Amino acid sequence: MYLKNRNAEMFRKIAPVLVMLLVPTAFVHAQAPSLENPSGSGAMAPGLTALPGGSAAILSWIEKDGEDHVLKLSRFEGDSFAEAGEIARGRDWFANWADTPAVHARADGAWIAHWLEKSAESTYAYDVRVTFSTDEGKSWSPARTPHADGTPTEHGFVSYFPADRQRTGMVWLDGRETGAARxxxxxxxxxxxxxxxxxxxxxxxxxRLIDDSVCDCCQTAGGTTALGPVVAYRNRTSEEIRDIAVVRRTADGWTEPRLVHADGWKIGGCPVNGPSLLADGMQVVVAWFTMAGDEPKVRFAVSNDAGATFGPPVTRSPGTALGRVQLAWINDGFALSWMEEDQDGAARLRIAHYSLQGELLDDLALGQLDGGRVSGFPRIATVDNRLLVAWTASEQDKGTRVMTALVDLDRPEN
Known part of the structure; x- marks a missing residue:
């Protein structure tokens, strides 16, 4: 785990892990063959987005081209990726392992993408930049910034939620109040x-403001229920309790934050470990990482009333969890992925398949990943009821590369 302390503006390494490649383990209940993708040497920060209809997905990533950072994408359909396309490029980007670009696919066929661009010399002074495509990524609009405060502070950790077929809501962490004294x-x-x-x-x-005190650098997550949008994020109290909260947008505006579960994790800095969220009809699933009680663990909880309340949490990998959770709908249920440490102290990616009632259907380990920041935040997306997985791996020359695999869940064991 990494801790970001706002006063020192730096990350501190908490749990070192060994650097290893993807290999089979005793936990594997499904085959996960490596899948070639068009990303090049030095690629990092993968994103995965399932397209409407469920038969294709978009892989996005960042590469270097000389002094430029380049945001690229490739469509996955059938069993292969298409040729890579370019979304945007620039020399003043803020490219990192945790706050990564993404593509959002709207129901009407439009695509939205974002990245982070430096706004001043300070390390943590950057803005969100957003672009828009109506031709499946062949061309992109001039970039826009969703915030107009103009402060040289942090803006990032963007997530999206559908407002209707042609409009999309976005949420982000906004540091306009964290700079010079106000x-x-x-x-x-x-x-x-x-x-x-x-x-x-x-x-x-x-x-518009949703919450005036949140954790500084944890991912946000959004979705839309039958009753409207719902957003999950790591809250922050005056006592430095940083648990996962949800807010919902109703006819009266955004609700007050409500905890998914009162873990009671008191921590004096940001753990860089945000939630993931799924929403469909009246059901909402939220997954998260916590170290409440000094025990690392991954949890998820299910709501059957559009996020107003949640059932008791289910806990995974107590004592060994690293977090970095992701959720995806699949096979009349959902998949949960997370990272943990194995018995040798190396990092590995775990995936579990649950029914909508929370019954465990499959539980597998895809193998060992690079530790620390190198593997970034692994991503999952469902394509034709198979799970597409992406993560970052190190190369022998100390560079990085985006890796992908395809997983069939619930297959009989050999």
């Missing part, structure tokens, strides 16, 4: 959670 006070403000609407033509409406 309103005559001599202390820093807190990271905030804000939202804006991307309209049908790709223009972005004004940003």
């Amino acid at each position: 309103d005559g006070h001599d202390h820093e403000g807190f990271m905030t959670l804000r939202t804006a609407m991307i309209e049908a033509d790709g223009t972005i409406g004004p940003d």
